[in-house]
Amino acid sequence: MIATLGVAARKATQAAGVAVIAISLSLGFATGLAHADETAVRGMYGDPVAAIAFWQPQTYDDCVLMAAADVVGEATGRRVSEQEIIALAQQTPSQTHPGSIYTMPKNKDDPNTGQGTSYNDIPLLLSHYGVAATVIDKNDAGVPTGMAALKQYLGAGRKVIVALNAELLAGQPEDPKDPGPNHAVVATGVDTVNGAVHLNDSGVDDGADKIVSIELFTKAWATGDDELVVTGARR
Template identity: 45%
Template sequence: MFNYRIEAAARAAVASVCMAAACLLAGGSPAATAADGVYGDPAAAAKYWQQQSLEDNCGLVAVADVVGEVTGQSPSERQMIKLAQNTPSGTNPGPIYAPRGDPSHTNGNGGIEMADEVVLLKHFGIKSTMFWDKQPDDRTGLPALEHYLSDNRKIIAYVNL
């Protein structure tokens, strides 16, 4: 999904921010090697992108994008919301998706927890692993992101600036 051009300025900015990435282990055809800072296949990924209509469901449309890239069939935003409202959360009591202020979500902000994206991807038969910047290894950061995209893995990345 985030197979975008990685610019030199973005490298410096992203290197200093907190980055949590769900690095999906779904394979596919080998991706082209990096040329001019482009990793993965942005044109192929773009056809599964969809605009979110709610402020708190970016994770749901990100999962839909990856599902589309891996399976060729992208669920709609509405389908993802319904699925998440009816699937138990792995991190909170209650469902994966809850509206803002719902007491079943400990953060109170609604939406979904990043870790629940792994649960949703599993629903579609897509094996995934979540990595974040606090892990003491080299599975996160721009070099890792470039490597995953070059290996044709699908990425959901959260960047807090």
């Protein structure tokens, strides 16, 4: 099962703007990477094995919400159910569009009958659980993204959600009816020895510690301008 962000959500994710830069600075992103305690055990950045415990499959078009729930678990040790994260998103006003962060689709098989979740609302959801985070893409000057930054974030113990194209990630042609970043996954590790990226992907039945090549991952990720949501530095 592949879930989409929805047209409105994809448009919303393109506008991080000055506010994101300000948030980034407040979390220490301007200097955090320069001083990050970056570690790689046998070429592995991050801890994908530990992250497996917080993977859950999605039931609706809520890949963004399930990625957020996964990150809450990884960051705090508290497992958040799909029902809980949906309820929170339904009762929390969005910062990017009128209404709540998420509206469940009237037709479960048609995501466009609901209101997809904007990446820019993820930090608000995470803050409810005491997890600080910010949204970044390659258009945000001075705030790193891309593979080098992803390795540093994961090596420093931060948790990362990425926006990418589900069809390309699966090794299929991009769907012309739904191009661009239409899926959210949690990046849990980068293995530089084997040239692989480890993911928790709620959109497939075997999505716990899903492993794809760095080449395939970067191709799918590039459709969303290398957009990611990253938690703040550990204190």
